[in-house]
Amino acid sequence: MPFRPPKERIDRLAAQLLSELQKAPGVQVKNAEAVKAVFRAVLVQNLQEEYAIEEEATALLRQHGQQIYEANADFQKMLQEGKKVLAKKKGFIL
DSSP, rough: OOOOOOOOHHHHHHHHHHHHHHHSSTOOOOOOOHHHHHOOOOOOOOHHHHHHHHHHHHHHHHHHHHHHHHOOOOHHHHHHHHHHHHHHHHTOOO
């Protein structure tokens, strides 16, 4: 099942990015809606890629669930570390 971030959140983040861009010295935005559309597309793609990395890390950890349980390891901490490793391999910055 593909990850679909909340549209309202994406719209809010795109508007914030546009606002910050417009504050930059020497920047003129001629078509704010087009710029926001690009920001929205990039945000959605980025969040989908991060979600896929998290799903992959979760699947890998589940394969070793009994060992993690027996070692009394922190699943969330291992998930975060797994995500970092996978993201680095894929050239993705979390």
